[in-house]
Amino acid sequence: MSTPFSPLMAVIYEAISAILLFWHAVWHKVLGSASWLATNWSWVLGIIFLVITVRAILFPVFVKQIKSQRAMQALQPRVKTLQEKHKGDRETLQQELMKLYREEKVNPLMGCLPMLVQIPVFFGLFHVLRHLTPTMPEAKRTLYGWTLGQFNDASHAKLFGAPIAASFHSSPHELSLLGANGTTVKVAAAILIAAMIATTFLTSRQMILKTGWAEDPQQRMVQRLMLYGIPFSLLISGYVFPIGVVTYWVTQNLFSLGQQMWVLRKYPSPSPTGV
Template identity: 70%
Template sequence: MSLDWIYYAISWILLAWHGAWDAIRVPDTAVIGTNWAWILAIVFLVVTVRVILFPVFVKQIKSQRAMQALQPQVKALQEKHKGDRETLQKEMMELYRKEKANPLMGCLPMFLQIPVFLGLFHVLRRLDPANGGKTLYGWTVTQFESASAAKLFTAPIAGKFGSTADELARLGANGTTVKVIAGILVLMMMGTTYLTSRQMILKTGWAEDPQQRMIQKLMLYGIPLSLLISGAIFPIGVIIYWVTNNLFTLGQQQWVLRKFPPPPTATSKPVTSTRNPVQPAKLGGLLGRGKPAPQAPAKPVAPKIAGPKPGAKPANPKKGRPAKRQG
């Protein structure tokens, strides 16, 4: 299957944004060693893609909320089918189907961006001055030459950490500069990738489902570590796209999670204070640095008079009283 339609779409968006920035006179020539019109074109390629995928992002949040609400039921199934993994998986899949929850929905936005990432990777890899006489997916020769000469702090956006000496020579780049800029961007890419996953996990919690938990660990640790190696083959322009996309994700997730906080699970209980109320004597001891607080004298309690026993004669109420005077 040909992917040319992706390459043409990515090229069209890049050229459209570059033309927009050029129209408002954003410098296309190097300022501080940077061609800002092309850098902003890559940044706003991210904005364009994220706006298109925003409905998918909303579905991702809803799916994660649904999965979180099902955690008590998942835990109950794990206790019920402990040691029977096959039955447990069948029961959980039936639960997900019944409740219309998709465990893989959390990864969907990332999967949908893979074609964009690959398309940009392919387009920037073709930005080689040796191909200056050729057009590139609808680019003119002038646009191609302008993009192939675009730099970020004197490092070409088509350069990469693992560029060969011949590639650096064709791009007119200094190998040390390219490695420093690319290395910093790779570290930023790893850090922001980790933070996007950590942000969501801290808000929604670790999943009880082993499959979901494995996916969370892969997103949190596996992908950032893999970028340490794979980042060496990414053009600088692609890493700019990735870092910008991660920063956009961090902001978007923070806004959504703050505006629509995750609902409490069915097992959650309102937090109540379990501390014993502080007695006045203890409170006085705290305020008086260990001295007990003075207590009010106790009121005398009247002794209780026992009633007559069953069958006993009642006491003579006149006994002990003075006799009346005879008139």
């Protein structure tokens, strides 16, 4: 059954496919069809440069996120004063906080914006890679701007011997259609999932180390969720993620670590605190 969001998601699928196919074409011209270390590098590099493209587009938003966090941090003493003044009167407290944020032109939601923007991108790539299965009817293989040749090539593309369309939980039947060894897929997926969890934790920890823990209990709870909850959830969800999606996530985290380091140095905390 279609939903009101189907047309929007179709646009996202086509946009993700267009970027991925563009970078694959670029790297295919450079590297050809050669495969080294049991890896089809033109497709793997296509995923990596998809990350770089998305992060480059979102870079201005990321800078605004850091500036917003700095502004929120500078307002913490005034926020704490309001919390003490209106203790027990939650409605008045919220009104006063909103008034303060308007006066200082601070948007508390800006800190979550880059992540919210990337969620459709992530699910778009997840859908596109899950679409790359040899059991897909031929009529659907050319969806989102793909040709039959591109579909067949990508559906068998491998990273260290594991198809990028396979996942840790892929069935023996699916693996046989992909021409993959089950042990190889599980080992590659397990290593990538571990890397995904570790880099997700390090990315959140890096931000908190630089900005400090929030004074507001709700914001602190969100920080703890980001630091511990999300990495833990990836232990479960990573089980079903295609290897290409996990590769995207790990690459994004590594890129974020470098990007955050540069931006946080450029916009230092007004009152740095440790964790």
